Amino acid sequence: MTTRTLLKSATALAGLVLPLAAFGPALAQDQTNLRMTIWSANEAHLAMLNEIADGFAAQNPGVTVTFDSLPFDSYTTTLTTQIAGGNAPDLAWILETTAADFVNSGALAPLTEAFSATEGYELEDVTEQATALWRADGELYAYPFSTSPFAIFVNNDLVSEAGAQTPAELIEAGEWTWDNAIDIAATVADSGANGLIVRDFNYQIWQNLASIWRGWGADPWSADGATCTFADAEMVDAMSFIHSAIFETGAIPGPGENVDFFTGDAAMTITQISRASLLPTGDDAFEWDLVPLPSGPAGEYSVIGQAGIGAFGMGNNVDLAVEFLAYLSNPENSAKLAQYFPPARQSLLNTDTLGATNPLLTPEQLETVVINGITNGVVLPGHAGFAELQQVVRAELDALWQADADVQAVLASVCNRITPML
Amino acid sequence: MTVAAPPSTRKARKRPFWTMERRDSLAGYLFIAPQMIGITIFVLIPLALVFWYSLHEWNVLAQTFRFQGLANYQTLLSDPGLPQVLGATTIFSIGLVIFNMSLALLLAVLLDQKLKGITLYRTLFFSPVVVSLVAWTIVWGFLLQNNGGINALLASVGIEGPNWLRHPTTAMISVIVVQVFKNVGLNMVLFLAALQGVPRELYEAARVDGTPAFRQFTRITLPMISPTVLLTSIITIVGSLQVFAQIAVLTQGGPGMSTTVLVYYLYQQAFQFHKFGYGATLSIVLFLIVAILTFVQWQMRRKLVFYED
Numbered sequence: 001m002t003t004r005t006l007l008k009s010a011t012a013l014a015g016l017v018l019p020l021a022a023f024g025p026a027l028a029q030d031q032t033n034l035r036m037t038i039w040s041a042n043e044a045h046l047a048m049l050n051e052i053a054d055g056f057a058a059q060n061p062g063v064t065v066t067f068d069s070l071p072f073d074s075y076t077t078t079l080t081t082q083i084a085g086g087n088a089p090d091l092a093w094i095l096e097t098t099a100a101d102f103v104n105s106g107a108l109a110p111l112t113e114a115f116s117a118t119e120g121y122e123l124e125d126v127t128e129q130a131t132a133l134w135r136a137d138g139e140l141y142a143y144p145f146s147t148s149p150f151a152i153f154v155n156n157d158l159v160s161e162a163g164a165q166t167p168a169e170l171i172e173a174g175e176w177t178w179d180n181a182i183d184i185a186a187t188v189a190d191s192g193a194n195g196l197i198v199r200d201f202n203y204q205i206w207q208n209l210a211s212i213w214r215g216w217g218a219d220p221w222s223a224d225g226a227t228c229t230f231a232d233a234e235m236v237d238a239m240s241f242i243h244s245a246i247f248e249t250g251a252i253p254g255p256g257e258n259v260d261f262f263t264g265d266a267a268m269t270i271t272q273i274s275r276a277s278l279l280p281t282g283d284d285a286f287e288w289d290l291v292p293l294p295s296g297p298a299g300e301y302s303v304i305g306q307a308g309i310g311a312f313g314m315g316n317n318v319d320l321a322v323e324f325l326a327y328l329s330n331p332e333n334s335a336k337l338a339q340y341f342p343p344a345r346q347s348l349l350n351t352d353t354l355g356a357t358n359p360l361l362t363p364e365q366l367e368t369v370v371i372n373g374i375t376n377g378v379v380l381p382g383h384a385g386f387a388e389l390q391q392v393v394r395a396e397l398d399a400l401w402q403a404d405a406d407v408q409a410v411l412a413s414v415c416n417r418i419t420p421m422l
Numbered sequence: 423m424t425v426a427a428p429p430s431t432r433k434a435r436k437r438p439f440w441t442m443e444r445r446d447s448l449a450g451y452l453f454i455a456p457q458m459i460g461i462t463i464f465v466l467i468p469l470a471l472v473f474w475y476s477l478h479e480w481n482v483l484a485q486t487f488r489f490q491g492l493a494n495y496q497t498l499l500s501d502p503g504l505p506q507v508l509g510a511t512t513i514f515s516i517g518l519v520i521f522n523m524s525l526a527l528l529l530a531v532l533l534d535q536k537l538k539g540i541t542l543y544r545t546l547f548f549s550p551v552v553v554s555l556v557a558w559t560i561v562w563g564f565l566l567q568n569n570g571g572i573n574a575l576l577a578s579v580g581i582e583g584p585n586w587l588r589h590p591t592t593a594m595i596s597v598i599v600v601q602v603f604k605n606v607g608l609n610m611v612l613f614l615a616a617l618q619g620v621p622r623e624l625y626e627a628a629r630v631d632g633t634p635a636f637r638q639f640t641r642i643t644l645p646m647i648s649p650t651v652l653l654t655s656i657i658t659i660v661g662s663l664q665v666f667a668q669i670a671v672l673t674q675g676g677p678g679m680s681t682t683v684l685v686y687y688l689y690q691q692a693f694q695f696h697k698f699g700y701g702a703t704l705s706i707v708l709f710l711i712v713a714i715l716t717f718v719q720w721q722m723r724r725k726l727v728f729y730e731d
Contacts, residue, residue, distance in 0.1 A: 077693045084482040084698060101696075105483035203588075204674065256568030256585045314485060388695040391675075398677035401588065 034065045034321055036091035036309070037079055041069040045340055052336060056327045065324060076387065083107070088312045090321040094142055096306040097207060099133045100225075100384040108141040109313040109322050115140070118326040122347075125331065130344035133379055134308045142308030143329045146341035148272040149373025150211040150303045152181075152196075152294075153279075156287040158267045159184055162191040167268070167291045178215050178241065181268070181294040185251035188267035194259045195251040199271035203255040203401050204394055207381050211270045211303045213238035215296020220381050220393070226422055228415035230393075231408070237297070239400065240407045247403040255401045272305055273370060274340060276360045290365045292373065304377035307341070342370055349374060385421065392417055469709070475702035482696050494703040503679060503687065510594070511683040515662040517598045522658050523651075525602060526609035531639075533610070534617045544614070548607035555604065559671040562600045563587075566672070590680035593673050597681050601668050605661070609654045616650035617643065648727040656719050660712055684708050 040046070046067060053065035068089060070078045076098050082088055094102050102108055115123045126143075134142040152167065159166050164187040170176045185195025201208040207220075216238035219229050229235060245251040253259045253266070261269035262278040264286050269275075270293070279288055293302060309328070311321035327333065334345050338353060348354070349371050351363040358366065383389055396414040399405060476495070479488045498504065533544050550558060565571040566586040573583035586596045620643060628638045644651070666685045669675060675682035675690070682690075684704065692701025 080482045080696055081693060083485075084480075101483055105481070105485075107483045107485065204676075254568060254585075255588045256570075258564070258567050258569065385695070391690060391694065394674075395676060395678050395682075398588075401677075 032063050032317055032320060034063065034090040034317060034324055035068055036065065036093075037068045037070055037075075037082070037089045038093045039070055039072040039075045042340075048336055048339065052328055052333050053324075055333075056324055059327075060320075060323075063320065063324075083312075088314060090315050090317050091309055091311050091325060093145075094308045094310055096133060096308075096380050097382045097386045097390070099142070099306070099308060100382050101386065102310060103134060103136045103141045104384060107312055107314065108310040109318050111140045111143065111311070111322060111325065112138075114319075114322045115143075115326050115329075118323075118330065121326060121330055122345075125345045125347050126329075127344055127346055127374075130306070130374070133306060133382065134310075142310035143325060144306050144308045144344045145329060145334075145337055146274075146305075146307040147344045147374050147377075148274055148305050148342050149370060149377050150270055150272055150293060150305065151369040151373065152291050153261060153269050153271065153275070154289040154291060155261065155264060155267055156289055158188050158191075158193050158264070158286070162188040162193070162267070164188065166289065167294075168289055171291060176291070176294045178212070178294045178296045182241070182245050182249070182251045185245070185267055186249035189250045194253050194266035195249075195268070196245070197253060197259055197261050197266050197269040199261070199269050199275070203398075206394055206397050207390070208270075209242065210378075210380050211293060212242060212296075214301045214303050214378060215293065215298060216241070217296075217298035217301075221383065221418075221422060225383050228419050228422060230414040230418075231411045234298070236408050236411055239411060243400065243405060243407055246401070273342065273358070273361070276358070279360070290361060290369055292369050302373040302377040304373060304379055306379050342374055344374075383422070389418055389421060392421065472702045472705055472709075475699055476706050478699045480698040480702075482698060490699075494700050497700060498703055498707065503682070506679045507682050507684055507687045510679065510681055511663065513594060514598060514665065514681070514683050515659060517594070518601055518662040518665075519655065519658050521598060522602045522606055522609060523654060526606050526654070527613050529606065529610045530613035530617055531643075534614055544611075547610055550604050551607040553604070555667050556671060558604055559600060559668050562596075563672050566596050566600075587673055588677055590677055593677060593681050597665075597668055597672055600672065601662075601665060604668075609658065612650050612654055613647065616647035620646040652719065652723055652727050656716055659715055659719070663708065663712055663715075684711075 038045075038049070046069070049067050053067070056065060057063055075093075076095060079089070079092055112123070115121050130144045130147050131140055134140060134144055154167050156166050156168075164184045165180075167176060167181065167184065170180050170184075182196065189195040198208055198211065210220075213219075213235060216234045218232065218234035218238045220235075221228055221230075242252065246254055259265050261271075262275070262280060264280065264284060273290065276290070280286070292300075295301070309325060311318060311325050315321065328337075331345065331347065334343050335348060335353065337343065338348050339358075342354070343349065351366045351371070354366045354370055355361070355363055358370075361370070393414055396410065396417050399413070400407060400410040477489060477491060479486065479490050479493070529547055533540060533547070567573075568585040568588070570586075572586065576583040584592045586592045624642050624646070625638060628642060633641070663683075664685055665683060666689065669681055669683060669686045670689075673681045675686050685708065688701045688704035688708065691697045691704060
């Protein structure tokens, strides 16, 4: 090939490619796609979200919204990897445990002004308590779309067969305490089934034990996050209670045991109400109940898990993403979201609204578990740099999950290890 | 010796650009281009970038990327978790290499027989190699649970099995065994091929001399297959330092930090704790360890490998 032919070919190729390269983005500019990462792949959730997105697209021609379902187990890792790779989504669901990292990082766009300026938004209807975790210096950085209380599902069939009183009977008698609850679990465990399962704890996700230790008024660290309180008397008492339930009475299945409440193998499980959808039907169905967490030595309490939605401040469509978030969380769409995710809006916190969308639960259950839980609940523990704290505490607590563990010594070593990190 | 230039016209003096030599070179470069482009994009550039990242504090969420010189390397020296991690990595690698190579050699010797259906056995032992690693590990995870299949089997013969993945020692043993059973077939096939390449007459001569079987193995078989032993040992050691999925699925580095090996630790630092700069520093450490071990093994070949004499 001579140099001349080569030059000719190159010119011809450039003539073909360059107009296309210029025209391509022009075509693309007419369409804007917002991408939101979520950890649910549930078809009903996606159908509802897509319906809301269609409504937004109808108001904003040329805009589409896609929902990117990531696996829950590696959700935050995948999300941060996408951000590191320069492929951040426009919006994302955020877990309560990593709220502090996201809110304080400056990665999220501020929302207060945009929400207040949206007609009919009624920002004051969103409870102050529910948004506490998602604010920094008074500014709102994410909308808490799901505020889900922890409660106890009970398999009344197993409890009755074992000859124990049901939680409902104990509540009726005003004796629904942790001592009595763990007795029921131990009795059922003695009968050959399993007692109480703290769902998703699995001797790894220790923060879920907050659903028990809050009954003792225990916390992993002080409210300002600066002081470790793992070794305080309340936590030592609560953890001793849990340790004894695992290794002495067998009320809680031990480490390395794979037991599921929803297959009918255990008396009780602590989990969030959204898990009601896992209750078996047909031949596998059992008589179940949903009751609030028992009272502990520190009295009555409730614990909630939260999830927020934030809009990333580094993309090209920040304003549009914030606008979509305002649309997604307006009163009308919040009511739709409330079908699956307990709402943070005061106006939706009533048995009528919740009952219409949670047919499995009775008005009493909604009142005592959901509404009381959301109104009075303390959110699961979180902290800046939580992922690392979680792993370090998990590694230290492994020593606690042995029959001969010295609870006080292990908890003291947890504090020794994490104090420099707080 | 000088040769006078032949008298020539201007046109004749100008050599064509595409001489035979240049054409040959171009063809050669084009042949290696796909490989070189791949290595450059996927190995050399990332390697340089990892070193560059290790000199920075990179917070993904806050979108900060700040040069801080050797600060990450200083952190490395004062990291309270690192000694445990290096200890776990060493135990894992030594355990894995010894168990994997001895089992592979034993299986190869046993399967190097002319028996009916021997191919079936060879296929059977090799089959885990082609099974998906994560699927393999998840199934083992179920078997190793306290109320899992292995303890049920032990209980049926009256033995109370340990809680395999919840005690530091048994967790490490479990992870090693699961990894060895997965990959032993590969080394076994390599050993088998090497064994079949050993000339039979050497054994005949040894038998005539009355050499016992074990002595035949140590004096004939091992020296003759020593190049394969070197190759498999390098592959196995390098592979053992890169173990990740088994740890992530079976133990997540626990109990405590007893099975947190270097690759898992750097994954945690970079992808879970968002410390990409420090994660990059740890991967430089891993790179150096692998490079040094491979170099040392390669240097030892003259001593250990029969054919290198």
